[in-house]
Amino acid sequence: KRILIIFGFLVLVSFSYAISLLDGTVGARPLSLGASYVAVGGDNESIFWNPAGLPNVRYASFSIGYQNRFLGFNYVDFYSSFRVPTKLPDILNGIWGVGFAYWATEEESWNEFNELTGKISANEYIVGVGYKKVFSDALSFGATLKFAGQTVDDMSSLTFLVDVGALSKIEGVGIGIAIRNIGFGSDAVDIPMGISLGAYYTVFSTPDEQHSVAISGELDSVQGSGFSLKGGAEYTWMPIFWDGVVRVRLGYDTLPSKDLGVLSGLGFGFDVSWYGATLKYSLYNMGFAGASHIVQLSYDLDFLLKKTLAEKDTEKPTLSILVRPKFIIPSIKDYESINIDVSIADNVGIKVWGYTILDSSENVVYSFAITNSRPLAKVAKSIVWEGKAETGNILYDDSYTLKVFAYDESGNLSEKIERNIVISTDPRNIILVTDREVVTSPRDEVTIRSLRGVIENITSYRVVIVSQATGNVVREFKQVAKVQTTKGGKIVSGQPLSFDSIKWNLKDLNGEIVPNGVYVIQGEFEFVGNVLKKSFSTEVKVEM
Secondary structure: OHHHHHHHHHHHHHHOOOOOHHHOOOOHHHHHOOOOOOOOOOOHHHHHOOHHHOOOOOOEEEEEEEEEOHHHOEEEEEEEEEOOOOOOOHHHOOEEEEEEEEEEEEEEEEOOOOOEEEEEEEEEEEEEEEEEEEEEOOEEEEEEEEEEEEEEOOEEEEEEEEEEEEEEEEOOEEEEEEEEEEEEEOOOOOOOOEEEEEEEEEEEEOOOOOEEEEEEEEEEEEOOOEEEEEEEEEEEEOOOOOOOOEEEEEEEEHHHHHHHOOOOOEEEEEEEEEOOEEEEEEEEEOHHHOEEEEEEEEEEHHHHHHHHHHHHOOOOOEEEEEEEOOEEOOOOHHHOOEEEEEEEEEEEEEEEEEEEEEOOOOOEEEEEEEEEEEEEEEEEEEEEEOOEOOOOOEOOOEEEEEEEEEEEOOOOEEEEEEEEEEEOOOOOOOEEEEOOOEEOOOOOOEEEEEOOOOEEEEEEEEEEEEEOOOOOEEEEEEEEOOOEEOOOOOEEEOOOEEEOEEEEOOEOOOOOEOOOEEEEEEEEEEEOOOEEEEOEOEEEEEOO
């Protein structure tokens, strides 16, 4: 019977998906999402799921957990993510992580006379060191070096493995991939090498991000187990009356149900964070085999150090905006609205941000502001404006100015201004446009033309290019036709002009290349009959 018990432990430890640490059975949040976690990330236990999902800590965070599992198995685990405080080569200047998980159990041993002779113990452990490198706001790669050991009575084995992964997340959408358990070990260990491909999507979020709902899905292929589908959903609430987060999750993994019943693989969990500390709980059902209860405590040192930093912070938030196109013409399909891309980042957190739109007389025609329920490290928003006031009515033809602002938690203010945003409902309005918004080489030329096509029946035109920094005219293009007309505007002699386009070679009135800066372009056109019309202004930026 002793041999049978030992053999049973070996089978249970080495081949069962339910309890093997190599098969991803750790972490409260991943399991309550039905193990559909490869595209989620953001927790310390990502080191064993997808190392590219390690949290983007500025300093460090750590977690410790306990699992009371079926069949008397008891787990403990510990994780930490951190940045090395000393200067490292750029390739190593990323986020590091460590992880450890361990379980143990005992079984009574009986001899052939049905006498108790002692106990047989079994345990398993896994240790990992992970690294994540962020290559952009939307893309990161990671790897984990780990080794796992098993002991059943007087038999033991050791396995060395590597996990690699990638994660791309931007504006509530995530795609992740991980290849786990690449390695070798003793013959007694069946290594469950596998690949996971998953997606994460925020289906709903309030403007202040106080409430949001996200879903996750994943397709896994594990050696010896075949394909399986996993899915989960998570509701997030950021209360305004304390600095924390509440999350509730539900998930399902189809793999355990193949052997343990249709309800196996069902996960449920929640977590509550309060001033940097987080309590997580997860219930993971294994059908006929029972259920697992997971409790985890975490603390984010970034929160404590961020508060200290905020008291001394004088650095303004980093703010950038991109407006395209810069005119609204309701009668033309491609110009019915403009897109405003706003990107804000701050080391202590963005508390308030918003924007106002003013007409040429400095009257506010539209305003928006939001106070985040807690300071955010980054804000990235894409706003569509259809040229309407807050009442919903289309605004009058004019040149408008956009002002975007952001306050961090320390009260530091950043502002960005975008001028010459045109609304034109009258087809007689003249709008000059350029073939490029930014010029980066002195060999480039800027083509200036009318948005509505060739301007006909004019007797003269003058197009000036003005430095926004100095207000001085740096270049002038003009032409006058020799046309004689009657008082009623009838042509007596000569031919009127037409304006198609002109080219600016970046040179000023003296023939020198203009310095870097923003240049405003405006035209003045005189039509037959002495009718004078000015164009709306446009801009070009020189960055050489």
